[in-house]
Amino acid sequence: MPNYVLLLSFVGTNFHGWQVQPNLRTVQGVLKEVLEKIFQHPIKLTGCCRTDAGVHAVEYVANFPTESFFDTETLLKALNSLLPEDVGIKKVWTQEGFNARYHVKGKVYLYRILNTHARDPFLEPFCWRIPYKLDFERMASIVGLFQGLHDFSAFAKLEEEKETRIHVQEASLIGKGDLIEFRIKARNFLRYMVRRIVGSLVYVGLGKLEPKDIEEFLSGKGKCPYTAKAKGLTLEKVLL
Incomplete structure (x- = not known):
């Protein structure tokens, strides 16, 4: 099962932080929605930390496992074509066992x-x-x-x-x-x-x-x- 790792950035002005919250626009929510559109099944997306509403990120790391396989360059292009302008994917790779919450140094x-x-x-x-x-x-x-x-x-x-x-x-x-x-x-x-x-x-x-x-x-x-x-x-x- 591939474990995809995303290096992304976002402008936090119009987000209520990273973590999904009911009826609020969050980075995790927006990214999860686009990933599920691409993979056509539910995605469990893990981020390296929580951010408060309005906080920005030049670098942020997230990961998700899936039984489907996408070429990493193709996935990078697909994500950036579908995501809003205040979120950008910088790099995509696969890394077995990596967990963004626990493995960031x-x-x-x-x-x-x-x-x-x-x-x-x-x-x-x-x-x-x-x-x-x-x-x-x-x-x-x-x-x-x-x-x-x-x-x-x-x-x-x-x-x-x-x-x-x-x-x-x-x-x-x-x-x-x-x-x-x-x-x-x-x-x-x-x-x-x-x-x-x-x-x-x-x-x-x-x-x-x-x-x-x-x-x-x-x-x-x-x-x-x-x-x-x-x-x-x-x-x-x-x-x-």
Whole structure:
């Protein structure tokens, strides 16, 4: 039985996240519908992670087993001819035993902040535009606090009991004029974790939080109430 793996990308603006939800447009729902049209039987589609409504992906990995066989290049062409313009398939291959949920080795998320009153319609759908002046140096000075093994429960929306200690391999903040880019790399993430980390960085930049507050959050105390807008978040890379 072939196990197909898809490398895809999507603009999350008009999606309610990845996971299928009743009466809502989701990436998994749209992709599953097209796959079932091609294969003419139900498809069990597994994604590498959940994404919130409005979040984008430059790279996303999914897989599905099927008893039918399609040449991978033919399937790539068929999918891209039928999918809407806000979803694109980059690569298709078969890999026995691969499960997108469990076998991905890590992910890199990018969050973009546009710190200006000016509006750029080419960036607006993919960033959080903040017109108030942020202290970039102050923000950059605490980014290193997020690296390493910490209890990120203060930065997460916990829907069920789960491990809240996450090892962040890399975290960086880069300024490119008015554009601020935050990147974070880890094997796995908690829900809202990246958006609340960015929210806390912004509040540090506004002078409304101190470094000691971040340290307290990272010790598992309290709850970070500041959640950055979804549209600024992009799953940039999936490590296989």
